[in-house]
């Protein structure tokens with residue numbers, strides 16, 4: 001996608017189209033942290049990389065559908081739970097013959113490959129049309145854990161397996177000496193920092209992290225595969241990452257509740273805050 005004017009080629013921009021976890025919400029009390037489930041747009045120069053296809057991808061898709069004539073883009077899925085793929089059937093570029101994209105996913109429990117996952121997502125009785133109705137030029141790509149994918153144009157995508165029921169993949173995108181990581185959905189072991197993840201995040205400019213809970217409520221959700229705000233702080237400090245942003249905001253936490261957590265977390269670490277729907281980071 002080439003939506004940038006000359007001189008902006010080296011921009012590295014991250015835009016959050018959805019930060020909600022588990023399911024979409026509605027109502028004014030959820031406006032700030034957002035109604036839509038996870039979708040992150042990453043612009044590296046004139047290239048577009050999308051992370052996850054939650055409901056937030058719908059608005060991004062409307063914008064792209066009218067600008068699909070230039071180039072190819074990439075969509076990486078952390079995993080195939082509904083909150084991360086529910087925007088796929090409604091993602092306009094998939095039905096546009098002028099669009100060309102790679103859809104990447106990996107190690108999804110119960111599936112053979114990315115194409116198979118898409119096939120099973122778009123099937124009766126859940127959805128009226130199959131992936132055969134897509135008009136875009138789509139390549140389904142399978143990734144492995146701990147892989148470094150060279151996307152060309154100086155962009156590399158690193159992968160790491162996450163601790164989540166049915167598995168999930170974390171991503172780090174490097175471009176022009178800068179980096180951004182998305183680490184969701186994942187859990188942690190209290191009192192035991194994930195050294196592999198600390199290394200993965202070492203020195204990144206920013207990472208978005210699964211902050212579904214706070215430490216005090218972590219034990220109430222055993223085996224749910226999510227993490228906490230305090231763990232984001234610990235990872236941020238241990239890795240030397242410049243900035244951590246909590247996301248996967250739970251449906252039972254309205255804006256007032258998240259605001260309260262964010263102000264308390266700021267006392268522990270002023271480099272950890274929250275991702276909100278519509279937020280743009282320039283790295």
Ligand SMILES: [Zn+2]
Nearest residue numbers: 021022083185
């Ligand atoms: Zn999720």
Ligand SMILES: [Zn+2]
Nearest residue numbers: 079081164185
């Ligand atoms: Zn999940």
